[in-house]
Amino acid sequence: xxxxxxxxxxxxxxxxxxxxxxxxxxxxxxxxxxxxxxxxxxxxxxxxxxxxxxxxxxxxxxxxxxxxxxxxxxxxxxxxxxxxxxxxxxxxxxxxxxxxxxxxxxxxxxxxxxxxxxxxx
Numbered sequence: 001x002x003x004x005x006x007x008x009x010x011x012x013x014x015x016x017x018x019x020x021x022x023x024x025x026x027x028x029x030x031x032x033x034x035x036x037x038x039x040x041x042x043x044x045x046x047x048x049x050x051x052x053x054x055x056x057x058x059x060x061x062x063x064x065x066x067x068x069x070x071x072x073x074x075x076x077x078x079x080x081x082x083x084x085x086x087x088x089x090x091x092x093x094x095x096x097x098x099x100x101x102x103x104x105x106x107x108x109x110x111x112x113x114x115x116x117x118x119x120x121x
Contacts, residue, residue, distance in 0.1 A: 003055070003091070004053070007049075007052075007053035008053055008054070008091050008092060008095065009094075009095045010049075010053065011049075011050050011053040011054055011091075011092060012092040012094075012095030012096050012100075013095065014038075014046065014049075014050055015036075015038065015050070015092060015096070015100060016096060016097045016099070016100050018038050018039070018040070018046075019036060019037070019038040019100070020036070020037050020038070020103070021034065021035070021036045021085060021100070021103045021104050021107050022034070022035060022103070022106075022107050022110075023035070023106075023107040023108070023110040023111040024110070025110060030114070031110055031111055031113070031114040033080055033081055033082060033111070034080075034081070034082050034085040034107045034108065034110075034111050035078065035079060035080045035081075035085070036058065036077070036078070036079040036085060036088060037076055037077065037078055037079075038050065038076070038077045039074050039075065039076045039077075040074060040075055041072040041073065041074045041075075042072050042073070043075075044060050044062065044063075044075035044077075047060050047075055047076075047077040048060065050077060051077055054087075054088050054091055054092070055087065055088075055091070057079050057084045057087065057088065058077045058078055058079035058084075059077070059078055059079075060075055060076070060077050060078075061075065061076050061078060062074060062075030062076055063075055064076070082108075082111055085104075085107065085108075086108070089104045089108075
């Protein structure tokens with residue numbers, strides 16, 4: 001696998017605008033594994049480009065059909081698991097904006113807080 005800085009900078013900008021990362025506290029008290037999701041309509045090509053730039057750690061699902069007759073089909077890139085999220089964070093960090101950096105920190109803090117683990121951002 002060849003990592004390209006320009007592709008990573010592009011991926012960070014794309015993720016800043018289109019992506020989401022989270023680890024959620026469930027009603028039963030469990031914490032969901034950290035995950036990244038990005039959705040696109042009309043074509044999965046940008047999702048493929050992002051996935052390739054970040055080491056093909058995710059899976060693209062779709063197309064999902066829209067019940068609205070004026071809507072477009074959409075695809076979703078999903079990346080699950082602490083190690084994968086941590087790897088993508090490390091790859092994109094230099095180019096991410098403040099809001100996405102905070103989302104990553106919150107996901108990691110939430111994940112590490114389960115079972116008494118501690119993380120200091």
